Amino acid sequence: MSDVLLEHLTKIYPGAEYPAVDRVSLKVESGSLTALLGPSACGKSTILKMIAGLLAPTSGDVRFSGASVLLQPPQSRDAVMMFQDHLLFPYMSVGENVGFGLKMRGRPKTEITRAVGEMLDLVQLHGLERRKPSQLSGGQQQRVALARALILRPKILLLDEPFSNLDESLRLEMQMLLKTLHEEMKTTMLFVTHDQEEAIVLADKIALMLAGRLRQYDIPQNLYGQPNNREVAEFFGARNFIPGRIVSGKFDCSLGQFSLPDHIQPDGGLLTCRPESVVVGSNTASENSFPATITSKRFLGSQTRLKLDASGQLIDALLSPNLAEPFQTGAEVNVHLPRQSLWLLP
Amino acid sequence: MRESHQNMHTTENVGRGLSGLAWLSLAMLTSWLILPLIPLALWSVSRSWFFPDLLPSAYSLRAWNYVFSTTSEVLPALGQTILIALGATFVSIVIGLPAGRALGLYQFRGKAIVEILILAPMIVPGIAVALGLHVVFLKLGLAGSEFGVMLVHLIPTLPYMVLVMAGVFSNYNPAVEAQARSLGAGPLQTFYSITLPAILPGLLIGSLFTFLVSWSQYILTLLIGGGRVVTLPLLLFNFASAGRNDITGAISMIYILPGMLLLLIGARHLTGRNRSVEGMHQI
Numbered sequence: 001m002s003d004v005l006l007e008h009l010t011k012i013y014p015g016a017e018y019p020a021v022d023r024v025s026l027k028v029e030s031g032s033l034t035a036l037l038g039p040s041a042c043g044k045s046t047i048l049k050m051i052a053g054l055l056a057p058t059s060g061d062v063r064f065s066g067a068s069v070l071l072q073p074p075q076s077r078d079a080v081m082m083f084q085d086h087l088l089f090p091y092m093s094v095g096e097n098v099g100f101g102l103k104m105r106g107r108p109k110t111e112i113t114r115a116v117g118e119m120l121d122l123v124q125l126h127g128l129e130r131r132k133p134s135q136l137s138g139g140q141q142q143r144v145a146l147a148r149a150l151i152l153r154p155k156i157l158l159l160d161e162p163f164s165n166l167d168e169s170l171r172l173e174m175q176m177l178l179k180t181l182h183e184e185m186k187t188t189m190l191f192v193t194h195d196q197e198e199a200i201v202l203a204d205k206i207a208l209m210l211a212g213r214l215r216q217y218d219i220p221q222n223l224y225g226q227p228n229n230r231e232v233a234e235f236f237g238a239r240n241f242i243p244g245r246i247v248s249g250k251f252d253c254s255l256g257q258f259s260l261p262d263h264i265q266p267d268g269g270l271l272t273c274r275p276e277s278v279v280v281g282s283n284t285a286s287e288n289s290f291p292a293t294i295t296s297k298r299f300l301g302s303q304t305r306l307k308l309d310a311s312g313q314l315i316d317a318l319l320s321p322n323l324a325e326p327f328q329t330g331a332e333v334n335v336h337l338p339r340q341s342l343w344l345l346p
Numbered sequence: 347m348r349e350s351h352q353n354m355h356t357t358e359n360v361g362r363g364l365s366g367l368a369w370l371s372l373a374m375l376t377s378w379l380i381l382p383l384i385p386l387a388l389w390s391v392s393r394s395w396f397f398p399d400l401l402p403s404a405y406s407l408r409a410w411n412y413v414f415s416t417t418s419e420v421l422p423a424l425g426q427t428i429l430i431a432l433g434a435t436f437v438s439i440v441i442g443l444p445a446g447r448a449l450g451l452y453q454f455r456g457k458a459i460v461e462i463l464i465l466a467p468m469i470v471p472g473i474a475v476a477l478g479l480h481v482v483f484l485k486l487g488l489a490g491s492e493f494g495v496m497l498v499h500l501i502p503t504l505p506y507m508v509l510v511m512a513g514v515f516s517n518y519n520p521a522v523e524a525q526a527r528s529l530g531a532g533p534l535q536t537f538y539s540i541t542l543p544a545i546l547p548g549l550l551i552g553s554l555f556t557f558l559v560s561w562s563q564y565i566l567t568l569l570i571g572g573g574r575v576v577t578l579p580l581l582l583f584n585f586a587s588a589g590r591n592d593i594t595g596a597i598s599m600i601y602i603l604p605g606m607l608l609l610l611i612g613a614r615h616l617t618g619r620n621r622s623v624e625g626m627h628q629i
Binding site: 091158 | 519521526527528529530531532535544
């Protein structure tokens with residue numbers, strides 16, 4: 001176990017116009033399971049490679065438990081990286097793959113054999129030592145890759161989109177396995193993903209990267225409910241942004257005056273409310289309400305999306321399908337933004 | 347995966363359907379390769395063989411005795427040929443492996459020009475280059491030395507090695523090396539346990555070509571060696587032009603030996619019956 005500290009970490013690839021990673025500072029707590037979340041090509045994997053020692057940063061520092069590791073080659077850092085494709089060595093059996101790291105460290109054969117057996121049990125692949133990687137299913141291959149990394153008991157495990165090539169049910173299974181292994185081994189784990197659901201389900205804390213920069217580093221609930229800025233909010237599916245200003249503790253905008261929850265700082269000029277929090281059709285003309293016209297209605301399966309027009313301000317609402325049933329396109333409805341669901345953005 | 351299986355099935359079917367033709371072509375190929383060697387083999391054990399006789403009128407091992415006698419130049423020439431071919435192969439690997447890796451894995455500015463330059467020795471006749479090089483080699487004191495001959499053999503051998511290795515590396519995922527490094531393997535360990543098994547079949551085939559191309563050089567050896575470096579093809583040519591058909595035949599038998607041996611070894615790799623080639627298909 002060891003914490004990871006990134007200090008103004010920057011990577012500019014030769015000939016690139018913009019830095020792939022731009023002054024990222026971040027502390028991954030010892031023993032935590034942390035997600036680096038962001039769209040593709042936002043610099044997540046680059047950060048992982050710099051931590052693993054497979055790529056040298058342009059500037060900045062990487063520290064494990066306080067000590068800089070920049071001058072250490074990958075094999076002597078206590079951080080093991082697992083790649084997106086399982087990257088099992090095709091000439092070696094499953095057992096040889098899992099034991100690879102220990103063999104490279106010159107451990108005795110009997111010890112390796114025993115450790116491989118234990119590790120395969122842990123990832124529920126008991127007795128498959130002699131198989132070739134090509135004889136395994138995708139999920140099994142991923143388990144072998146996980147076992148191959150964990151057998152070294154690394155202080156830090158880095159996972160680069162580990163489950164993105166697996167199908168839905170297998171992915172859920174592997175996520176649970178990872179969570180179990182994390183709780184059992186207490187290894188500091190940092191994983192890269194573009195899937196916000198995966199990040200939310202697995203991670204203690206999420207670092208959201210957009211275009212090479214760290215935009216918010218927080219617990220999942222806060223990234224959802226209390227985003228730092230509009231880009232973060234949009235990444236997590238927020239659609240409703242209402243410009244305005246604070247007048248005597250209330251948010252004043254074209255739709256009227258809105259009371260805000262007590263816990264938020266009354267500054268910022270953009271009011272946001274998550275689409276799933278919007279209440280449509282409440283008759284009582286309570287506070288934080290306004291009339292709007294339904295411009296479109298779309299059934300999405302577990303939810304129905306209503307697009308609303310409130311005198312020029314567009315509002316998105318996600319309702320459960322049975323609640324949305326009575327509403328038709330073109331109808332005039334009353335829209336309520338519950339006070340506790342409001343949030344202000346700069 | 348499924349597609350390639352289907353392809354395999356179709357080729358199998360075609361193979362079965364045309365087995366008659368396949369046998370015919372095999373027979374033709376064999377006779378094309380073997381038949382010309384029969385008179386040479388006969389010459390090597392003949393004592394007298396005059397036109398229009400179909401077979402020699404008398405046999406003897408005179409030619410073979412001469413070839414293996416201490417007074418003949420054949421054995422020293424054989425050693426020299428092997429030494430030069432091994433040297434050329436070794437240097438070709440040292441240069442061709444990294445060059446092929448760069449060409450196979452990376453895109454860089456001027457890549458097309460580099461590829462053409464590497465292919466150039468296969469397009470430009472070697473003798474033209476060697477004539478120019480001869481002057482330089484004389485100044486450097488390399489002319490007439492085994493080392494000089496080995497160096498000049500690199501002109502025709504390097505393109506084979508570089509092209510074979512570029513092909514191998516274009517099907518290679520270098521991320522497995524990064525994975526090995528991250529799992530604790532040093533650079534050398536990574537090369538031996540990860541890179542080498544993946545490229546070994548290609549490396550063997552490239553070395554085979556390189557060895558045989560160097561083995562069969564005549565003009566380049568003659569020009570740069572200046573008669574002081576006598577390899578098997580030079581000796582063969584001398585005896586052939588001197589009309590000693592019996593000794594020519596005997597030397598020829600020795601001369602074709604490595605090609606035959608290496609082809610038999612190489613065929614295993616080329617036909618994919620080898621474990622490491624199977625592995626390469628999986629990558």
